[in-house]
Amino acid sequence: MGSLGRCLARSLLRGQPGPSRPPGPRCYGSAPPELQEKTLVLVKPDAVQRRLVGTVIQRFERRGFKLVAMKMLQADQGLLDKHYQQLRQKPFYPALLAYMTSGPLVAMVWEGYNVVRSTRAMVGDTNSAAAAAGTIRGDLSMHVSRGQVAFITGGGSGIGFRVAEIFMRHGCRTVIASRNLQRVSEASKKLEAATGQQCLPLSIDVRQPQTIVAAVDEALKEFKRIDILINGAAGNFLCPAAALSFNAFKTVIDIDTIGTFNTSKVLFEKYFRDHGGIIVNITATLSYRGQALQVHAGAAKAAIDAMTRHLAVEWGPNNVRVNSLAPGPITGTEGYRRLGGKFAEAASQFDMIPLQRAGNKTEIAHSTLYLASPLSSYVTGTTLVVDGGSWLTSANNFPALLDFWAAGTNKNQ
Numbered sequence: 001m002g003s004l005g006r007c008l009a010r011s012l013l014r015g016q017p018g019p020s021r022p023p024g025p026r027c028y029g030s031a032p033p034e035l036q037e038k039t040l041v042l043v044k045p046d047a048v049q050r051r052l053v054g055t056v057i058q059r060f061e062r063r064g065f066k067l068v069a070m071k072m073l074q075a076d077q078g079l080l081d082k083h084y085q086q087l088r089q090k091p092f093y094p095a096l097l098a099y100m101t102s103g104p105l106v107a108m109v110w111e112g113y114n115v116v117r118s119t120r121a122m123v124g125d126t127n128s129a130a131a132a133a134g135t136i137r138g139d140l141s142m143h144v145s146r147g148q149v150a151f152i153t154g155g156g157s158g159i160g161f162r163v164a165e166i167f168m169r170h171g172c173r174t175v176i177a178s179r180n181l182q183r184v185s186e187a188s189k190k191l192e193a194a195t196g197q198q199c200l201p202l203s204i205d206v207r208q209p210q211t212i213v214a215a216v217d218e219a220l221k222e223f224k225r226i227d228i229l230i231n232g233a234a235g236n237f238l239c240p241a242a243a244l245s246f247n248a249f250k251t252v253i254d255i256d257t258i259g260t261f262n263t264s265k266v267l268f269e270k271y272f273r274d275h276g277g278i279i280v281n282i283t284a285t286l287s288y289r290g291q292a293l294q295v296h297a298g299a300a301k302a303a304i305d306a307m308t309r310h311l312a313v314e315w316g317p318n319n320v321r322v323n324s325l326a327p328g329p330i331t332g333t334e335g336y337r338r339l340g341g342k343f344a345e346a347a348s349q350f351d352m353i354p355l356q357r358a359g360n361k362t363e364i365a366h367s368t369l370y371l372a373s374p375l376s377s378y379v380t381g382t383t384l385v386v387d388g389g390s391w392l393t394s395a396n397n398f399p400a401l402l403d404f405w406a407a408g409t410n411k412n413q
């Protein structure tokens with residue numbers, strides 16, 4: 001438990017802050033000691049930020065232990081120096097101190113039979129990556145992107161929003177950037193409230209490099225680092241090639257393909273060239289089978305997949321990994337609405353997908369997290385298809401899509 005635990009346990013029980021008395025036994029009162037055993041459990045700052053206090057309490061209560069005291073506090077160096085007396089000379093101690101003082105923690109005293117030994121088993125290995133499933137650390141610790149900063153274009157809506165949310169739940173701070181400042185501002189408030197992490201909303205048009213330069217400058221001023229770029233900004237609509245205006249084709253290429261290049265290049269020049277970085281480009285499977293009514297988006301996304309490979313080769317020596325992630329049809333998104341997801345559902349088209357359903361935003365966000373994390377540290381220049389096997393089997397139903405398009409239901413809202 002350590003001296004902070006014992007000191008806090010006593011101070012909590014006395015209702016006084018800070019340590020004063022020397023360490024004493026963990027048992028109190030006159031009942032059999034093993035029944036009255038008490039231990040202190042600290043919910044550390046990142047878990048408090050991630051709203052996990054209730055989850056931790058629930059686990060102890062379900063094991064039959066009794067919560068006898070609880071206090072939220074901001075630990076100071078004096079208290080931590082005492083608690084970690086034996087670690088103070090270790091090289092990692094400054095980092096530990098910074099972490100433990102990075103926000104409020106919640107100290108709790110739990111009582112019950114064998115609570116000290118049970119707590120060790122319930123909390124799990126100190127190395128969260130090695131902690132067993134079923135333990136608190138094994139189930140709840142997030143270490144893949146803690147302390148990092150992700151710049152997410154198109155992060156104010158749909159898939160990009162969920163990517164931001166999942167990254168933030170894993171300890172990452174985010175910048176969400178798109179044309180509509182009001183939309184990203186409202187999204188950032190929701191994200192911060194849900195995750196406790198910081199989210200900076202910025203306005204950019206990926207077709208205009210100077211807006212990206214300004215946004216990246218602002219993000220670096222705020223966070224001093226950017227570790228991850230998610231190129232999610234895109235535009236799409238159903239339209240047969242014969243009806244597509246020259247400008248409509250160009251517009252989609254400008255946003256998707258050139259926008260991805262613009263943003264990647266600005267990030268590379270301003271930060272990744274010197275510090276390394278990770279780029280994930282959100283693409284699509286449209287070109288694999290020449291999806292009807294999608295020549296503009298299919299060509300735009302295929303070009304991004306090619307760009308992924310070129311940039312992976314050129315920027316690998318700078319420790320920049322570049323990968324694409326190609327989602328299949330994803331429910332609850334603008335893409336799903338515009339491309340006839342509901343229509344495909346009603347026509348039982350998704351029964352043909354090997355996994356027999358459309359995907360959801362969280363599934364895309366988790367796969368994006370994989371590509372943006374050290375779990376994929378040797379992966380670069382590739383496209384991860386996250387579509388339940390959809391493109392392998394889905395019918396390319398040209399007449400049905402033409403009917404859907406002709407009915408006009410795919411128009412911008």
Ligand SMILES: CC/C=C\C/C=C\C/C=C\C/C=C\C/C=C\C/C=C\C=C\C(=O)SCCNC(=O)CCNC(=O)[C@H](O)C(C)(C)COP(=O)(O)OP(=O)(O)OC[C@H]1O[C@@H](n2cnc3c(N)ncnc32)[C@H](O)[C@@H]1OP(=O)(O)O
Pocket residue numbers: 234235236237238239244245246247248249251252283284285286291297327328329330334335336337338339340341342344349390394395410411412
């Ligand atoms: C989900 C699919 C489900 C089922 C499909 C069913 C069966 C198939 C089964 C399986 C398919 C397998 C996989 C597919 C799965 C997924 C889809 C894949 C990819 C999805 C990609 C996406 O990007 S989805 C993102 C959608 N979100 C957005 O598009 C938001 C942003 N969009 C916009 O801002 C606009 O729409 C825009 C792209 C047009 C850009 O706006 P702006 O810059 O303001 O441009 P405008 O000035 O308005 O327009 C420029 C020119 O474009 C012409 N235009 C605009 N809209 C249309 C339209 N609807 N149709 C035709 N032409 C259009 C406009 O007229 C301008 O041209 P001019 O010549 O007139 O100047």
Ligand SMILES: NC(=O)C1=CN([C@@H]2O[C@H](COP(=O)(O)OP(=O)(O)OC[C@H]3O[C@@H](n4cnc5c(N)ncnc54)[C@H](OP(=O)(O)O)[C@@H]3O)[C@@H](O)[C@H]2O)C=CC1
Pocket residue numbers: 153154155156157158159160177178179180181183204205206207231232233234235236255259282283284285326327328329330331333334335336
């Ligand atoms: N939904 C699906 O089933 C699939 C989606 N995808 C891809 O996933 C990503 C997200 O799609 P989805 O969630 O459906 O759609 P959304 O419309 O929610 O996402 C597109 C985002 O791009 C932003 N954006 C568009 N144009 C620009 C621009 N010029 N500059 C900056 N930002 C821009 C939009 O914000 P704003 O309007 O504020 O600029 C919006 O936030 C896209 O890359 C899409 O191609 C791929 C396959 C399937």
